[in-house]
Amino acid sequence: MELTKNITLGVYLPGKSSIHNLDPRTKIITATIMIVLLLISRSYAAFALSALFTGFLITLSGVPAGYAMRGLKPMLPVLAIMWVFQLFLFKAPDTTVYFHWWIFEATAAGLHMGNLIILRVLFLFTVTTFLTLTTSVVSLTDGLENLLKPLRAIGIPSQELVMTLVIALRFVLILAEELEKIIKAQMARGVAFDRGNFIQKTRKIFPVFLPLFIGAFKRAEELIVAMDARSYTGGKGRTKMKTLHMGRVDLGAAAVMIVYGGMLIYIIISTEPMI
Amino acid sequence: MHKLIETNGLTYYYRKGTKDEVKALDSVNMAVYKGEMLSITGQNGSGKSTLARHFNALLKPGQGSILIKGLSTANKDSIPEIRKIIGMVFQNPDNQLVSSIVEEDIAFGPENLGLPQAEIIDRVDWALETLNLEDLRREPPHNLSEGQKQQVAIAGVLAMKPECIVLDEPTAHLDPRGRREVLESAIRLNREEGITIVLLTHFMSEVVHCDRMLVMEGGAVKMDGSPEKVFRQSAEIKSAGLDFPVASQVAEGLRREGFKIKPDIVRTEELIDCLCQLKS
Numbered sequence: 001m002e003l004t005k006n007i008t009l010g011v012y013l014p015g016k017s018s019i020h021n022l023d024p025r026t027k028i029i030t031a032t033i034m035i036v037l038l039l040i041s042r043s044y045a046a047f048a049l050s051a052l053f054t055g056f057l058i059t060l061s062g063v064p065a066g067y068a069m070r071g072l073k074p075m076l077p078v079l080a081i082m083w084v085f086q087l088f089l090f091k092a093p094d095t096t097v098y099f100h101w102w103i104f105e106a107t108a109a110g111l112h113m114g115n116l117i118i119l120r121v122l123f124l125f126t127v128t129t130f131l132t133l134t135t136s137v138v139s140l141t142d143g144l145e146n147l148l149k150p151l152r153a154i155g156i157p158s159q160e161l162v163m164t165l166v167i168a169l170r171f172v173l174i175l176a177e178e179l180e181k182i183i184k185a186q187m188a189r190g191v192a193f194d195r196g197n198f199i200q201k202t203r204k205i206f207p208v209f210l211p212l213f214i215g216a217f218k219r220a221e222e223l224i225v226a227m228d229a230r231s232y233t234g235g236k237g238r239t240k241m242k243t244l245h246m247g248r249v250d251l252g253a254a255a256v257m258i259v260y261g262g263m264l265i266y267i268i269i270s271t272e273p274m275i
Numbered sequence: 276m277h278k279l280i281e282t283n284g285l286t287y288y289y290r291k292g293t294k295d296e297v298k299a300l301d302s303v304n305m306a307v308y309k310g311e312m313l314s315i316t317g318q319n320g321s322g323k324s325t326l327a328r329h330f331n332a333l334l335k336p337g338q339g340s341i342l343i344k345g346l347s348t349a350n351k352d353s354i355p356e357i358r359k360i361i362g363m364v365f366q367n368p369d370n371q372l373v374s375s376i377v378e379e380d381i382a383f384g385p386e387n388l389g390l391p392q393a394e395i396i397d398r399v400d401w402a403l404e405t406l407n408l409e410d411l412r413r414e415p416p417h418n419l420s421e422g423q424k425q426q427v428a429i430a431g432v433l434a435m436k437p438e439c440i441v442l443d444e445p446t447a448h449l450d451p452r453g454r455r456e457v458l459e460s461a462i463r464l465n466r467e468e469g470i471t472i473v474l475l476t477h478f479m480s481e482v483v484h485c486d487r488m489l490v491m492e493g494g495a496v497k498m499d500g501s502p503e504k505v506f507r508q509s510a511e512i513k514s515a516g517l518d519f520p521v522a523s524q525v526a527e528g529l530r531r532e533g534f535k536i537k538p539d540i541v542r543t544e545e546l547i548d549c550l551c552q553l554k555s
Binding site for chain 1: 358363373379389399
């Protein structure tokens, strides 16, 4: 049960590539544009271009591709279930029926819908993981704080929200470690997590999460006290140790994004959607 | 000596007004003097943590009062000032570090104070240097040992330049090495930086390095004095459920065997000196 090894979301791999050196605001905006473009992509050609581009970015960053994808492993069963659901349950008029049994129909539309959803999830995951792998949490949140600052004018407490995110990200690993400890403690007392059918296995999960949640609340309470003791009173009146600067590399990134975005939008408009 | 913290009949109840009401502090009168290193010890539930939480206004007195440099914690407006004077380090380092990078975490306090950027950078550098953490400045806390994490927590408080740092059982989760390092840091901050230290601890090996100690029992201060003076009262020490420091246990045993060991030995170094003189 090595949970911490599989968590790549929120983990940062330090490096010196031009991707690492980008201003976090550039990276956040770029990732957002990529995600929006992916959500409007409906053709295999568009996904192929996105895959090429993502591959190019990963190569450029020097992040081992295997590492970037490792976090996907625990998601695979869920993805498979989602794909099967779409294949059999998605209904569309005028579509080829591959297979028919009772109320279930495997259709061409369902197949494409399943593929579309899987591709979207895969890319969403890869893009966000890639963002956190190449951007330290701190510069990520600095960038986010900076980008969201205008929202303060309309009454959204952006700095506090970002602080919440900072803390959440710091505690991901701590809670994963704690979960591992709880599981091991229960295994030591005879719980066999890998035995039994699906329902029996699921039932064994509840006694694991209860102590985890209680522990998390306790930690939160202690953290609040500690933050209070360090004079935290919200975003108002805070200053920052670091300020952000955009440079030449960010200009380059903007140019690359314009070319990529233009190409992708052209493909999205001109090609036949898969569904 | 100048009083930094002074309590007068300080009483505090948990869950006041319910049937589970617990009197955690029972008219405590005590003071912390500027520049001293004070330890507060006592069994779990003796009220030492509750008392410490009054020092920087995390708790407000139920009855009685507490003054920090003349400022009352009951007055809401003086709380920011009080928290600038009194810094606090807690037991579990994981639950008090905010950021995923050491230097950013140390900057958290100064950032909260709204200091100018250059000042924050100076203070972070100074805190890292003072606690010998320069090599760790870019590390994420989860790569650090528990002892190192606690040093980072101390640095985070130090960067706020408090006059007094209260350490609430900072070594309870640490291995012997981490414990030694944290204690050494506390002693160094006291001797070299002139910061008043209040150390809450269960370890007598830490208590003996303080100038003065308080023993708490049932929400009240039972003993107050230098470690030499307090450990002389063996009956009271036992009734408070405390141990004797190793050195005084060994000294006592040797005395019983007829060796001439001078009284009031609490620190290991003193015992060694004394034994060396015996030999010659």
